[in-house]
Amino acid sequence: MSILDLFKKKPKVNGIIKYLNLEGWWLNELSDEEREIILNIYSPMGSENSIIEGEICSSSQTQLHFFWGLIGWFNKPELRHIAYKLISKAETFIDKSSEPLDVHFFYSTKLEVFYKDRDLRPNGLELAIQSCEQQIANAPAAATAFKQKYDGNLPAHKGYAQLAIILEKQKRYDEAISLCEKAKSQGWAGDWDKRIERCDKRAKA
Template structure:
């Protein structure tokens, strides 16, 4: 079992969370903004046991006046994260979750911490997911990694240059697409400049 899981698979509550968590007006609002290419209803995604589906639905609620509904969906999705969820679903879920919270980092005091937790959890899956991308014939390449990229940016803004560099090194070692050498070189210059100031 991967170390970041907080819970084992457990039976889901028997209550109707969709009806209990949202008012009829909120149902209508969510359905009104949900417009996937292939059709379908927001309710069908909201009732899913796959956290990635709820994350995908939350992405439709990015406007400031709707974000509280997105937070509710992500809270529900968090309860569905367990060792039985496919690692690729978790990879994409934590990317979406992190991006959603990061968007509101300057509005809600908890948002940046939640974004960082999401990116850290996505990074915790990194080696396994990179292996999947490398070996799966439908992918055949390793894409960019939202968690590594965004957490590097966050740590640079915090002045945690050594940690930002370590994230670049780890992402590069796992094979994630990005210009990691450029980022490492830029960070090294910053660290060298800081040493000369001491």
């Protein structure tokens, strides 16, 4: 590093990045190119400023919530390297105090990214399965949170559904049946009975 580098001013960071105390990550863990890509691609509806502009005094977003919303914008082949980096950072924010729904939606987003590359990376399918299992492990807490926050039945659960598909394709019918029964017992929406019936028939064939 030259003496001139010591006197270079780092760009001012405001917006949601500052509000969530992510300036260090933004300035030190991302390259100039990665920051430029994120600023050019990420443009949520209703946002007049970029994620580093404007003064935010209040927000319901947590760091994990921000990241799972951001990751989905980079689930294209040419941008997935950004998604992987965002996923790695987001996982550092998961602990016992994390909101169950933030964890739920983060693992759902992580699963979408990894499943797209299941045949393109040496361990792609294993990473996708791991993401399913992580979301499933959080399912009871997420179910409780959904019921407290929203009225009506539980929605579909991507982790259960995707892992059931994988197990069925691998002809692991007993495991698929057990998984579907678990998802059904927790109240997650899905065609569990049809899949259980189909897997049972194939297991006996």
